[in-house]
Amino acid sequence: MIYILLAGTFLIGLLFVAKLLRPSVPSKVKQEIYECGIPTMSNARGRYSVRFYIIAILFVVFDVETIFLFPWAVRYKQLGWFGVLEVAVFLAILFVGYIWAYKKKALRWS
Amino acid sequence: MSEFYTSLDHFAILPALLMGLFGCAIFLFDFWLFPSAREKRYLVWFVIVTEAFVGVALYRQFAYLKSSGISSVSAFKGLLSIDGFSIFFNVMFLVAALLAALVSYRYLEEERENHGEYYGLLLMAQCGMFFLASATELVSLFIGVELMTITFYVLVGFLARDKRSNEAAIKYFILGSFSSAFLAYGFSLLYGLTGSTHLAGITAALASRPLDDPILLIAIITTTVGVLFKLAVAPFHMWAPDVYEGAPTPVTAYLAVGSKAAAIALLLRLFEGPLAGSRDMWEPMLAVVAVLTITVGNLGALSQDNIKRMLAYSAVAHAGYMLLGLVAGNETGIMGVVIYAFVYSFMNFGAFLVLIGLRQQDVRGESMEELHGLMRRNGPASVMMLVFLVSLAGIPPTAGFIAKYFIFLALIETGHYVLALIGVLYVAVAIYYYFRVVRAMFLDAPASGLNLIPSTGLRVAIVAAGIGTIGLGLFAEPFLRLAGMSILR
Numbered sequence: 066m067i068y069i070l071l072a073g074t075f076l077i078g079l080l081f082v083a084k085l086l087r088p089s090v091p092s093k094v095k096q097e098i099y100e101c102g103i104p105t106m107s108n109a110r111g112r113y114s115v116r117f118y119i120i121a122i123l124f125v126v127f128d129v130e131t132i133f134l135f136p137w138a139v140r141y142k143q144l145g146w147f148g149v150l151e152v153a154v155f156l157a158i159l160f161v162g163y164i165w166a167y168k169k170k171a172l173r174w175s
Numbered sequence: 176m177s178e179f180y181t182s183l184d185h186f187a188i189l190p191a192l193l194m195g196l197f198g199c200a201i202f203l204f205d206f207w208l209f210p211s212a213r214e215k216r217y218l219v220w221f222v223i224v225t226e227a228f229v230g231v232a233l234y235r236q237f238a239y240l241k242s243s244g245i246s247s248v249s250a251f252k253g254l255l256s257i258d259g260f261s262i263f264f265n266v267m268f269l270v271a272a273l274l275a276a277l278v279s280y281r282y283l284e285e286e287r288e289n290h291g292e293y294y295g296l297l298l299m300a301q302c303g304m305f306f307l308a309s310a311t312e313l314v315s316l317f318i319g320v321e322l323m324t325i326t327f328y329v330l331v332g333f334l335a336r337d338k339r340s341n342e343a344a345i346k347y348f349i350l351g352s353f354s355s356a357f358l359a360y361g362f363s364l365l366y367g368l369t370g371s372t373h374l375a376g377i378t379a380a381l382a383s384r385p386l387d388d389p390i391l392l393i394a395i396i397t398t399t400v401g402v403l404f405k406l407a408v409a410p411f412h413m414w415a416p417d418v419y420e421g422a423p424t425p426v427t428a429y430l431a432v433g434s435k436a437a438a439i440a441l442l443l444r445l446f447e448g449p450l451a452g453s454r455d456m457w458e459p460m461l462a463v464v465a466v467l468t469i470t471v472g473n474l475g476a477l478s479q480d481n482i483k484r485m486l487a488y489s490a491v492a493h494a495g496y497m498l499l500g501l502v503a504g505n506e507t508g509i510m511g512v513v514i515y516a517f518v519y520s521f522m523n524f525g526a527f528l529v530l531i532g533l534r535q536q537d538v539r540g541e542s543m544e545e546l547h548g549l550m551r552r553n554g555p556a557s558v559m560m561l562v563f564l565v566s567l568a569g570i571p572p573t574a575g576f577i578a579k580y581f582i583f584l585a586l587i588e589t590g591h592y593v594l595a596l597i598g599v600l601y602v603a604v605a606i607y608y609y610f611r612v613v614r615a616m617f618l619d620a621p622a623s624g625l626n627l628i629p630s631t632g633l634r635v636a637i638v639a640a641g642i643g644t645i646g647l648g649l650f651a652e653p654f655l656r657l658a659g660m661s662i663l664r
Contacts, residue, residue, distance in 0.1 A: 158199065161199045168206045
């Protein structure tokens with residue numbers, strides 16, 4: 066208990082001492098949020114096209130598809146025809162979604 | 176058929192398979208078969224055919240159980256179960272989906288949002304409900320919950336150009352996914368405690384554990400919170416009025432009836448299955464929640480001028496009565512919950528149906544003023560509305576009375592006199608706000624320029640809901656026998 070209190074006071078005291086001792090020279094570059102060399106253009110809450118969301122969602126769909134396909138590919142021999150059938154069903158369901166997205170012109174950019 | 180997919184497995188999952196296949200077929204072929212917006216209404220026939228197939232599949236399961244004389248068969252190595260419970264609830268979902276499809280086409284045309292996907296989504300939601308009623312394993316149950324709620328997020332926000340609908344969808348999505356996280360956490364704790372995801376395995380493992388385990392308590396609480404969120408029970412009811420108000424009215428009805436019945440099915444599966452042994456832990460908790468729910472629902476409904484909001488609060492109150500049946504917990508009580516859910520789906524859907532008929536190009540058909548003098552504008556519709564409201568209030572000879580009767584009977588049988596008293600007192604409050612609507616319809620002067628012209632689908636649906644509401648009240652005997660068969664145990 067005393068140890069925790071001591072540690073706490075030491076920590077806060079150290080920060081306080083550091084604040085007293087360090088020089089304070091603020092400059093414009095230093096105060097930028099991302100000090101990585103590229104100048105900031107606007108803040109992060111700008112609006113951008115809703116199409117990006119559709120692309121992102123489609124990406125998730127195909128991402129999940131590969132997540133399921135890889136383990137199946139590794140255990141292809143052991144799973145046999147049962148595995149093939151299961152994956153076929155899974156792909157068929159995804160394919161429905163793909164056709165639907167295509168028909169809804171989700172893949173067209175213009 | 177292989178060992179992974181036996182003919183029994185096929186037999187058990189066939190209803191869900193049909194819903195999924197036909198739902199996917201709508202997504203795929205809707206563009207080719209019915210390209211113009213005008214033709215989308217033919218998809219209603221598609222849904223009717225699907226439900227006919229599903230109905231036959233369910234009937235065959237029922238006949239199989241009856242002829243072999245066993246109470247339940249489990250398929251997929253214990254993932255699914257065919258029993259009276261699953262069939263009874265699935266009939267409920269079938270009725271709800273069918274009624275929703277029947278009344279949707281005209282409503283969507285009025286809203287200029289008639290897209291084919293709507294009907295596919297109805298079937299997908301029903302597919303999720305199927306798993307909630309039939310699955311006996313945590314992962315399948317959770318997937319059922321997600322399939323149902325994710326489709327409902329889309330359906331609630333289906334009126335893409337309506338701000339209220341969008342707001343409702345976002346609200347429902349955020350709170351719904353939040354509650355799903357609770358449910359997943361509870362399920363994961365149950366699995367961690369028992370080492371099994373099968374309900375039977377969990378029951379066996381919990382039986383040999385001490386009950387005063389704090390982790391078990393946390394597991395029960397988080398699971399309950401997750402389910403109660405879906406059930407829109409106080410203190411987790413905040414989303415219900417806003418979502419019910421913003422959603423397209425057929426979806427509101429489907430949500431209020433289907434998803435509520437599905438949540439009740441999940442609740443019964445868990446609390447009459449693996450958690451039945453720890454009843455001492457959750458019974459007081461549920462009793463408090465039930466009383467709070469009935470209070471909040473009934474008092475909230477008193478001051479609503481928007482009828483959809485009023486029905487939302489009344490739906491909250493009805494969920495509280497169903498919980499009381501579970502609190503009582505004897506055979507009458509559990510049967511009471513099942514009967515209540517079934518009866519409620521007819522009468523509540525019916526009340527929404529009349530509102531759906533009122534929605535026209537420039538008329539919302541939701542506020543109390545728009546119902547003024549409905550009797551003189553459309554007599555049959557207002558008489559049917561009267562029947563549904565009387566039933567919701569629980570007055571004989573309608574089915575609502577039978578439902579409340581069994582809940583109160585169970586409470587008295589098990590000595591919960593105070594709970595029964597509170598429940599009965601709030602029925603009096605409920606009569607007040609239901610009859611405000613009746614007064615507006617029958618006594619007030621008609622609002623100008625408003626005429627209710629029901630579509631064929633709406634006529635059929637209102638008559639069906641009316642027959643259900645009155646028929647179940649007058650000829651309760653065969654129905655009660657079926658409900659008795661649906662009790663788990």
